[in-house]
Amino acid sequence: MQPLFSHEAECAKMNLSKINLVVVGHKDHGKSTLIGRLLYDSKAIPEQKLQEIEGELKKAGDESFRFAFLLDTLEEERRGGLTIDIMQTPFQTKKHLYTIIDCPGHREFIKKMFTGASQADAAVLVVSAKEGIQDQTKQHAFLIRTLGIQQLIVALNKMDEANYEEAKFQQICEKLQPILDSLGYRSPPIVPLSALNGENVFEKSRKMPWYRGSSLIETLDKTVSPFVPPFSKPLRGCVQDVYEIEGKKIVACKILAGILEEGKIVNFDPSGGKGLVTKIETFGKKIEKAGPGDSVGLIVNKLKEAKRGEVISYSQDRAKVARSFVAEIISFSGIETRNNDTLTIRCGTAENKCKAQRILERIDPINLTVNVKFPEILKSGDVGKILFSSLEPMCIEKYSEFPELGRFVVEGRKGTVAAGIVLKIETAKVD
Amino acid sequence: MKAKSLENPYLDELEKKSIAIIREAKAQFKNPAVLWSTGKDSTTTIWLCKKAFFGKIPFPVIHIDTGCKFPEIYEFRGRLAKEWDLNLLVAKNEEAMKRGVSPEKDRFECCTQLKTQALKNLLEKEEFDALILAIRRDEHGIRAKERYYSPRDNDFKWNYEDQPAEMWDLYVKPSEDFSHMRVHPILHWTELNVWQYVKREKLPVNPLYFANNGKRYRSLGCQPCTVPISSNAQTIDEIVKELEKSRTPERAGRAQDKEKAYMMQKLRSLGYM
Numbered sequence: 029m030q031p032l033f034s035h036e037a038e039c040a041k042m043n044l045s046k047i048n049l050v051v052v053g054h055k056d057h058g059k060s061t062l063i064g065r066l067l068y069d070s071k072a073i074p075e076q077k078l079q080e081i082e083g084e085l086k087k088a089g090d091e092s093f094r095f096a097f098l099l100d101t102l103e104e105e106r107r108g109g110l111t112i113d114i115m116q117t118p119f120q121t122k123k124h125l126y127t128i129i130d131c132p133g134h135r136e137f138i139k140k141m142f143t144g145a146s147q148a149d150a151a152v153l154v155v156s157a158k159e160g161i162q163d164q165t166k167q168h169a170f171l172i173r174t175l176g177i178q179q180l181i182v183a184l185n186k187m188d189e190a191n192y193e194e195a196k197f198q199q200i201c202e203k204l205q206p207i208l209d210s211l212g213y214r215s216p217p218i219v220p221l222s223a224l225n226g227e228n229v230f231e232k233s234r235k236m237p238w239y240r241g242s243s244l245i246e247t248l249d250k251t252v253s254p255f256v257p258p259f260s261k262p263l264r265g266c267v268q269d270v271y272e273i274e275g276k277k278i279v280a281c282k283i284l285a286g287i288l289e290e291g292k293i294v295n296f297d298p299s300g301g302k303g304l305v306t307k308i309e310t311f312g313k314k315i316e317k318a319g320p321g322d323s324v325g326l327i328v329n330k331l332k333e334a335k336r337g338e339v340i341s342y343s344q345d346r347a348k349v350a351r352s353f354v355a356e357i358i359s360f361s362g363i364e365t366r367n368n369d370t371l372t373i374r375c376g377t378a379e380n381k382c383k384a385q386r387i388l389e390r391i392d393p394i395n396l397t398v399n400v401k402f403p404e405i406l407k408s409g410d411v412g413k414i415l416f417s418s419l420e421p422m423c424i425e426k427y428s429e430f431p432e433l434g435r436f437v438v439e440g441r442k443g444t445v446a447a448g449i450v451l452k453i454e455t456a457k458v459d
Numbered sequence: 460m461k462a463k464s465l466e467n468p469y470l471d472e473l474e475k476k477s478i479a480i481i482r483e484a485k486a487q488f489k490n491p492a493v494l495w496s497t498g499k500d501s502t503t504t505i506w507l508c509k510k511a512f513f514g515k516i517p518f519p520v521i522h523i524d525t526g527c528k529f530p531e532i533y534e535f536r537g538r539l540a541k542e543w544d545l546n547l548l549v550a551k552n553e554e555a556m557k558r559g560v561s562p563e564k565d566r567f568e569c570c571t572q573l574k575t576q577a578l579k580n581l582l583e584k585e586e587f588d589a590l591i592l593a594i595r596r597d598e599h600g601i602r603a604k605e606r607y608y609s610p611r612d613n614d615f616k617w618n619y620e621d622q623p624a625e626m627w628d629l630y631v632k633p634s635e636d637f638s639h640m641r642v643h644p645i646l647h648w649t650e651l652n653v654w655q656y657v658k659r660e661k662l663p664v665n666p667l668y669f670a671n672n673g674k675r676y677r678s679l680g681c682q683p684c685t686v687p688i689s690s691n692a693q694t695i696d697e698i699v700k701e702l703e704k705s706r707t708p709e710r711a712g713r714a715q716d717k718e719k720a721y722m723m724q725k726l727r728s729l730g731y732m
Contacts, residue, residue, distance in 0.1 A: 311514055
């Protein structure tokens with residue numbers, strides 16, 4: 029087995045913007061095949077890898093998996109023709125360096141899809157022209173919207189099995205459009221293509237002269253834009269740890285939004301501490317400012333106590349300490365939530381106990397209508413809204429204002445068991 | 460290599476994410492350690508650990524010694540351990556070495572005994588609850604399926620079919636059901652990123668990576684199971700230039716990756732790196 033990397037692509041990427049692209053859709057609608065085709069056509073695959081795959085295809089006796097084989101590396105995946113776990117692979121176009129995140133489409137694999145989709149800037153929803161819109165088509169579109177992914181492109185795959193007919197394309201578009209509209213995706217591009225035969229993937233196809241739009245790659249390059257770090261927002265950062273080094277107390281802090289500058293006073297919440305940042309420490313380099321994504325050490329004057337989990341901000345537009353909040357929750361396997369359950373919520377670097385005060389609604393991710401108001405329980409795989417009350421003071425923000433502090437996970441026995449997006453908060457008065 | 464790519468802010472992006480992950484691991488686990496093969500990836504990783512903790516790594520650095528490493532590896536190990544003030548621990552499965560486990564007899568067994576088992580023994584003895592490892596997604600298909608935080612059970616097994624979710628950059632320590640956590644701070648780097656970073660940071664490089672009589676090693680392993688590639692690259696710039704043209708994979712010289720199509724998958728599910 030060999031990695032799927034071309035070093036030429038790797039080098040060139042230095043001047044390209046990076047986009048993480050998650051590929052979702054109903055199982056067997058051809059996600060892996062589409063990704064394999066993208067990698068093949070963009071020449072991102074080493075020769076040896078291709079030879080190895082040829083060999084295994086002969087053994088398997090079924091060449092239709094050819095492109096999917098490029099992606100699926102586990103023995104079970106190749107044998108079963110089914111992706112079991114997510115995979116990230118890069119390919120490059122004239123404009124961007126894309127990392128494609130391939131997510132399994134099988135029902136039980138929602139948590140994997142989430143793992144992949146939580147890293148994505150944009151999504152490609154693969155729909156088979158032969159099978160049309162299926163449950164997971166709607167479900168995945170709903171879930172990526174819930175996760176806050178705003179850029180969506182539809183790949184209407186398997187046009188070869190629909191004789192490249194315009195009528196089939198139109199028929200599916202008419203059904204798909206209202207569903208995507210209802211999710212807030214206003215007229216996303218829909219590209220008819222055949223991943224298997226490479227029609228309309230990299231190059232514009234001659235087999236569909238009725239289609240006026242661009243190939244999938246051109247459409248991506250034209251419509252998708254990279255993530256812009258929140259430099260201009262008010263300062264937010266979370267304390268990772270506090271070190272004592274040579275008698276100095278260094279607060280290790282990850283900046284989430286805004287710019288931290290030396291010589292300014294910062295607040296530490298929810299504890300309410302504050303102090304003057306006298307120095308930003310990094311090993312071997314002198315810096316005076318730190319921005320989103322930086323993990324830096326702070327020397328803070330007159331700070332009594334700082335601990336992991338606290339949020340730093342300036343007094344103007346200070347971090348909010350919430351008493352209660354409403355969040356949209358997506359649960360994975362192994363968790364059931366009832367009214368009054370206590371959950372451990374991880375937001376930023378803080379872990380807080382919160383009570384599910386009331387489950388407000390349960391949304392059917394397939395029919396996309398609210399089906400139950402005030403249900404008793406949210407089961408594994410369910411999506412719903414919960415009113416939480418925090419049992420101890422905690423900093424949390426609305427997702428729409430500070431995504432980095434407006435999303436959280438619920439911690440369980442096996443790690444992350446649910447994810448949440450904060451819709452509304454009610455602040456507590458701190459002093 | 461062009462000066463432009465050296466100044467590349469992308470390397471800073473990679474570095475900050477890695478440093479944040481290393482700090483998360485230190486804060487969340489009681490007794491972490493970092494693995495070091497002396498290769499470019501793990502040397503980069505211990506350098507990142509040094510940066511994360513302002514010069515002194517506050518936990519042990521483990522080297523798995525199969526007894527058949529290249530002499531250059533031992534020399535490099537000793538020199539850097541001293542220069543970088545590392546708390547070096549050597550993991551060795553003496554019992555299996557005495558028994559005569561060898562790649563000639565059974566390569567799978569050899570890797571499992573001399574590497575995985577050696578590490579297991581040390582882990583039990585020292586009670587480490589987190590191991591920082593320098594694997595990268597682009598190295599191997601099976602490694603591309605890894606998470607930044609990857610829990611291992613008491614038998615050391617990696618349950619790749621049922622991995623926990625990992626959302627955004629919220630790395631979670633499970634409350635139970637794991638014996639130790641594998642932490643992968645450079646999972647998102649590529650081979651080329653590592654070389655560019657090694658050059659930028661002026662990190663020491665094991666001489667095996669540079670060409671000697673027309674051959675050099677692209678990936679370092681045990682002497683019997685690692686073959687060099689044809690190369691005249693004598694500097695990092697020349698290595699980078701060579702990689703830009705190469706369409707062969709990095710680990711092509713590593714026997715355990717190639718023997719059977721799924722050997723690496725099986726080794727890893729049993730706790731191999």
